Amino acid sequence: MKYAVAIVNIKNNVKEAIEKAIKLIDWKPNDSSFLIKPNMINSRKSDEGVTTDPRIVSSIIEILKDLGCKIYVGDSPGNAYPGRARKIFEATGMLNVIENSGAKFIEFESEPPKRININGRILKSIAIATPILKNKIVNVPKLKTHTQTLMTGAIKNISMGSIPGSGKAYIHRVGITPKKMAMAIIDVYSIIKPMISLNIMDAIVCMEGNGPTNGIPIRLNKILVSRDALALDMIAFKMAGLEPSKVPYINEAIRRGIGPRSYNDIPILGDPFEIVKFKLPSTFIIKAYSLLSYFAPIIMHSVKINYEKCTGCGNCASSCPMGAISMRGKAVINKSKCIRCYVCHEVCEFGAVDLKKSFLA
Numbered sequence: 001m002k003y004a005v006a007i008v009n010i011k012n013n014v015k016e017a018i019e020k021a022i023k024l025i026d027w028k029p030n031d032s033s034f035l036i037k038p039n040m041i042n043s044r045k046s047d048e049g050v051t052t053d054p055r056i057v058s059s060i061i062e063i064l065k066d067l068g069c070k071i072y073v074g075d076s077p078g079n080a081y082p083g084r085a086r087k088i089f090e091a092t093g094m095l096n097v098i099e100n101s102g103a104k105f106i107e108f109e110s111e112p113p114k115r116i117n118i119n120g121r122i123l124k125s126i127a128i129a130t131p132i133l134k135n136k137i138v139n140v141p142k143l144k145t146h147t148q149t150l151m152t153g154a155i156k157n158i159s160m161g162s163i164p165g166s167g168k169a170y171i172h173r174v175g176i177t178p179k180k181m182a183m184a185i186i187d188v189y190s191i192i193k194p195m196i197s198l199n200i201m202d203a204i205v206c207m208e209g210n211g212p213t214n215g216i217p218i219r220l221n222k223i224l225v226s227r228d229a230l231a232l233d234m235i236a237f238k239m240a241g242l243e244p245s246k247v248p249y250i251n252e253a254i255r256r257g258i259g260p261r262s263y264n265d266i267p268i269l270g271d272p273f274e275i276v277k278f279k280l281p282s283t284f285i286i287k288a289y290s291l292l293s294y295f296a297p298i299i300m301h302s303v304k305i306n307y308e309k310c311t312g313c314g315n316c317a318s319s320c321p322m323g324a325i326s327m328r329g330k331a332v333i334n335k336s337k338c339i340r341c342y343v344c345h346e347v348c349e350f351g352a353v354d355l356k357k358s359f360l361a
């Protein structure tokens with residue numbers, strides 16, 4: 001049952017659904033201290049399909065508190081500098097939930113990360129946020145499409161979210177093609193996997209289209225729970241209408257044998273499994289990505305600033321891994337430096353970065 005995934009439709013309240021799912025997979029915590037790791041990418045709310053629903057986090061805190069556990073909640077959002085995570089947790093209502101429930105908020109950027117030797121397929125070493133290495137983790141991703149990785153769920157939430165500050169930019173520079181990005185994500189996941197005790201996926205309001213921040217919200221009203229992040233992602237992505245192995249980082253994880261090899265190996269418990277076909281990101285041509293990743297940079301969409309929407313906040317410039325954006329009142333992109341990683345599209349809270357289809361696409 002280590003790969004079992006429970007799917008529960010929310011009928012009365014979120015806590016009841018989580019308790020039911022945890023019971024179905026028979027999860028009992030053996031540890032006394034937990035870090036809850038939601039997906040807090042920017043200050044857009046959970047009902048916009050962007051960040052984890054605070055009701056899920058408050059329910060987990062209550063459940064763990066009843067078991068006498070010490071609870072921390074933290075994340076490293078996009079463009080993370082000291083103080084940004086607190087602002088995002090505050091704006092989304094998450095900080096209020098944490099402080100009112102007796103858990104402790106931790107900002108991953110508040111203490112120096114620990115450099116870990118990975119010796120992975122693409123990463124030799126990586127600096128991981130210290131709280132991730134000190135506690136057992138309850139990983140709380142949100143089900144969304146993603147312009148760069150096609151989908152995002154449990155594995156990506158814990159891997160990219162564990163790398164504080166400028167480390168994320170390094171991953172984007174290394175992961176220049178979808179295949180290389182998949183290798184980097186799974187290199188990090190392989191290190192963190194033993195720390196994960198439970199994965200609880202927010203599939204209440206998900207995102208389709210050009211996610212993870214500027215796509216279209218889609219309400220499923222479900223909670224998915226599993227001990228295994230790969231099993232959870234495979235079932236969730238199948239539910240979103242995709243063959244899981246078409247998602248490059250899922251394919252990479254399957255190839256490395258670090259979890260179930262097929263969704264047919266995963267027991268599904270709880271409410272009936274229903275497929276809801278998500279609109280995929282316009283940036284992603286599955287066949288091209290799997291067969292022609294060498295040519296991906298010329299097939300991929302380019303990015304363009306929408307000057308009517310740009311507020312000149314500078315988030316995109318400080319997040320761009322290539323230093324391709326300068327601020328001249330508003331953002332200006334140097335196309336010759338751009339690697340089309342779409343980080344600017346992801347971090348812009350004003351929807352001011354447009355994706356432009358290439359001629360070949």
Ligand code: SF4
Nearest residue numbers: 310311313314316348
């Ligand atoms: S494009 Fe978006 S993130 Fe960049 S400066 Fe303009 S508003 Fe800010």
Ligand code: SF4
Nearest residue numbers: 320338339341342344
């Ligand atoms: S301009 Fe945007 S898409 Fe291009 S490298 Fe910078 S963050 Fe990535």
